[in-house]
Amino acid sequence: MSIETLRRDNAQFIWHPMAHPRAMQADRPDIIARGEGCWVWDVDGHKMIDGVAGLWSSNLGHSCRPVRDAIVAQLDELPFFNTFRGTTHPRAIELSRALVDVMQPEGVAAVMFGNGGSDAVEGALKLARQYHKLRGHKDRSKFIAMRQGYHGVHFGGMSVNGNTNFRRPYEPLLPGCFHIDSPWLYRNGYTQDEAELGRIVAAQLEREIVFQGPDTVAAFIAEPVQGAGGVIVPPANFWPLVREVCDRHGVLLIADEVVTGFGRTGHLFGTRLWGVNADLWCLAKGISSGYVPLGATAVSRRVAEVFDADTSGGGQVTHGYTYSAHPVAAAAALATLKILLEDDIAGHVARVSPAFQQRLRGLARRHPFVGDVRGHGLMLGIELVADPVTRATLPKTSDLPARLARAAYRRGLMVRVSGPNVILSPPLVITEAELDFLCSTLEAAFDDVRPT
Ligand SMILES: Cc1ncc(COP(=O)(O)O)c(C=O)c1O
Known part of the structure; x- marks a missing residue:
């Protein structure tokens, strides 16, 4: 198929996530055709470093042989079977055990x-x-979440999402979902002191729980x-304060x-970053x-024990998908987990990311349209603003983030734009030399653009 046909058919036949179908005709997406390590090539053969890991996902890069081999072997052995009660398969069992093992410090008992x-x-x-419900608290159905949070697109996750853009077209949503502020140092009406902000927002959570009635609140998600x-x-x-409140x-x-x-944060799990266990x-x-x-x-374990102890039948998990624990996906995950642990990928992130974070903070000093550069590990956001002194937000119609992304693309770096933010989340296996290239390319792209 010719490249032009690919472009035309894409505009005509695919409805892309988070995009207006008609806009795809005028503003055609880049067609990514090939990947190797931390690099991708578009359909025109233009090579770029993948600054977004596909979409926060390709942590081991695009050509990890052991993961590929595990997938191929699984396709030969058993491409699919289900895990609905009466049947299961070896990869599902092995992966569940491997995940529970790796999450022992978290106190995890099982996975679904x-x-x-x-x-x-x-x-x-x-x-x-x-x-x-199993514990007899039948009214505990409400959820509390944070503004700016993203929890996917199903009706439950969408209802706890903290960005109304994702919710408005599909309302009404799940009743009983409430939001507190995000503990966002750069943009909050309370304080510029980190510890004070943590206390204020944790107290907000507690006030919301008390206001709703604790006996009506099921969970806080963040x-x-x-x-x-x-x-x-x-x-x-x-997070430690949130744990106490919960x-x-x-x-x-x-x-x-x-x-x-x-x-991604330099710890195997983000909760380890905060020294807190979730449920x-x-x-x-x-x-x-x-x-x-x-x-x-x-x-x-705390949650699992309640299900295990149930004799009423109410603990039956009446939830699941045809493809829950798909054998090929489970094989890929087993191979991924093995490399993650054997090569200490989280340790690698902890070693290489401070210099990356530090260097890109420099963008805020050099460009008046950069309000804030923030992040941890190999996740980083650059917030573009109309005025760095007043922190006035970029007008919604501004094309500055998109122009920046184009400049980076032309120079050989794929970044992601989310509202006024330029976001980076490269593969976790990225080398120091590749990170250096990523930073230099981004810096040059920032030099390329004018704010208006
Ligand atoms: C924190 C968080 N939760 C949930 C989701 C939804 O994941 P998916 O797009 O795989 O459904 C995402 C996606 O980016 C996410 O970032």
Whole structure:
């Protein structure tokens, strides 16, 4: 098929996530045709460093031979069978055991599989409600989440999403979902002191739980570092305080680790960054390094024990997908996990990321349209502003983020734009030399553009 036909057919036949179908005709997406290591090539043969890891996913890069081999071997052995009660298969069993092993410090007892992050969130929200029902707390159905949070696109996850753009077209959503502020140092009306901000927002959570009635609240869900919302790193005291608040009121804590899980912050899990254990974890993306879609909800012993002890039948998990624990995805995840641990990929991230974070902070000093550069590990957000002194937001119509992304693309770097933010989340196996190239290319792209 010719490149022009590909472009034309794309505009005509695919409805892309988060895009207006008609806009795809005028503003055609880049067609990525090939990947190798931390690099990708578009259909015109233009080579770029993948600054987004596919979409926070390709943590081991695009040509990881052991993952590829595991997938091929699994296709030869058993391409598919289901895990609905009466049957299972070896890879599902091996992967569940491997995940529970690796999450021993988290106190995880079991995992429930789905096909991606939205599934993982849906599973966690449903298990949270069921857990309370099993304990006789039938009114505990509400969820509290944070503004700027992103939890996928199913009705549950969409209802706890902290960005109304994702919700408005599909309202009305799940009743009983409420939002507190994000502990966002750069943009909050309270304070510029990190510890104070952590205390203020944790207190806000407590007030909301008390206001709703603790006996009506099932869970609080949050990302250890908010990703899609602009890479917002909470103050260090925030998660420990949140854990205390949840415990005081019998509210479950759900950590949405879809982005932060499996090493992106320099820790195997984002909750380790904060020294806190959740009750349920949402896992996806890096779980299979993006090679095959997979998601999982990890269940703590505390939650699992309630299901195990149930004799009423109410503990039956009436949730699951045809492709839960798909054998090929499970094989990819097993191979991914092995490399992640044997090569200490999280340790690699912890070693190489401070210089990366430090260097790109320099963009805020050099360009008046850069308001804030923030992040942790190999996730970084650059917020573009209209005025760095007043922190006035970029007009919604501004094409500056898109022009920056184009400039980076031309120079050989793929970045992601989310609202006024330029976001970077390269593969975790990226070398120091590649990170240096990524930073130089981004710096040059910033030099290329004028704010108006
Ligand atoms: C924190 C978080 N949760 C959930 C999701 C949804 O994952 P998926 O797109 O695989 O459904 C995402 C996707 O980016 C995410 O960042």
